[in-house]
Amino acid sequence: MNVHTISSINLLTHEEKREIITRLIPPELIERFDLSPDLFDPQGNDLLAINANPGSTVAEMRLYHQDGFPDPVLYGHITDTLAGQLHILLYILNDPASPRFDVDRLPDGTSTRFGTLYRNKEAELAAMQFSLSPGQVRRGLRMLGEAIIAFESFVTSLGHELYFVEPLYYHNAIIFERFGFTYQKGKRLMQHIQEGFSANGDLIARLDGSTPFRMPTAANSIRLRSWAIHDGLLGSPFTDVTMYKRVGKSAEVNTCPDCNW
Secondary structure (H helix, E strand, O other): OOOOOHHHHOOOOHHHHHHHHHHHOOHHHHHHOOOOOOOEOOOOOEOEEEEOOOOOOEEEEEEOOOOOOOOOOEEEEEEEOOOOOEEEEEEEEOOOOOOOOOOOEOOOOOEOOOOOOOOOHHHHHHHHHOOOOOOOOOOOOOOHHHHHHHHHHHHHHOOOOEEEEOOOOHHHHHHHHHOOOEEEEOHHHHHHHHHHOOOOOOOHHHOOOOOOOOOHHHHHEHHHHHHHHHOOOOOOOOOOOEEEEEOOOOOOOOOOOOOEO
C-alpha cells in the first residue's frame, strides 16, 4: 500500500484502513484498558469505529473501552492540508471512570460543538469547578505524550516529517507548545494574550467577576485563563491558530512562562 494522505487511506478497503488507522492508538492505551489486539471484545463487538469515506479528505476514529459506552476513550479527527500534509482537527482522550459533564450538548440534546457553537453554561460551570478545561466532557487520561509518540509513528509511516494541529482552546495551544509544537499562525495572538494577563495588561481589568468564568484568579492559571477566553474575554472567539511539529524535534516555544496550570 502506497498511501501518504488521508484521502488516499479513504480509498482503501475497510481492513486496510483499519490497519493504518490503528497506528494512531498508543499501545499504553490498549494495555490500560486490557483491550484485545484486534480491538474486539470477548462477545465479538467491534470497539473501533472508523468513518473514512472514499472521496473525502477527512477521517474519524472512535475507540471504546467497552461496547455501548457513550464516550470513546480515544477520538481522532484528521484531515489533509491543501499541500497534502496531515492535520489533526481534534484528538481527545477520555477517562471513562470520571464523571461526565454535558458541555457538548444542550439540555434538549442539541450539539454545542464542544461549546464553540452553543454553550451549556450550567454544565461548563460544573466542569470548571471539577477542575476540567473548556471542551472536556470527562477528565483526560494524561497520556498525551504517549499519544504523540504513536501519532508521530503514524506520520512517519505515511512518509511525512511534520504534521499540523488545530488547538480548539487556549490551553490546548499551551499544552502543544510544551510538547514541542510551534505556530504556523496565531503566535502573535498568543503573545497578546500573555501580555494582556500580565501586570497592567488589558485583559486583567476584564477579570471583574461579572461571570463565574471571569474571576481575578484566572490571570495566573492556564486552565482558568482558557475558561475566561472561552467566555468571550478577548471580545472575539479563540480561532485561527494553527500549530505544527517536526517529527522527533521540539520547537522550544513558550508564550506563557511562569504560569501555573
